[in-house]
Amino acid sequence: MRKIVFPAVENATEDGLVAVGGDLEVDTLITAYQQGIFPWPVSLDFPLAWFSPDPRGILEAKELHVSKSFAKFLKKNPY
Numbered sequence: 516m517r518k519i520v521f522p523a524v525e526n527a528t529e530d531g532l533v534a535v536g537g538d539l540e541v542d543t544l545i546t547a548y549q550q551g552i553f554p555w556p557v558s559l560d561f562p563l564a565w566f567s568p569d570p571r572g573i574l575e576a577k578e579l580h581v582s583k584s585f586a587k588f589l590k591k592n593p594y
Contacts, residue, residue, distance in 0.1 A: 530566075553565070
């Protein structure tokens with residue numbers, strides 16, 4: 516297993532860009548998410564971009580409300 520290293524999020528650009536390139540392998544994603552970095556495809560003509568905007572939006576699972584209609588949708592369409 517190779518070690519993935521991302522630049523420090525403190526060095527991100529004004530819009531939160533941290534790195535460009537890489538892959539979407541599970542180890543890469545876990546490493547990125549642990550540092551508050553997430554992939555965001557900019558376009559088909561541009562390499563994969565990794566962002567860590569400040570401030571970041573965070574959804575707390577325990578505070579997330581799932582509407583009845585969405586719960587019904589999920590039940591009928593498991594992912």
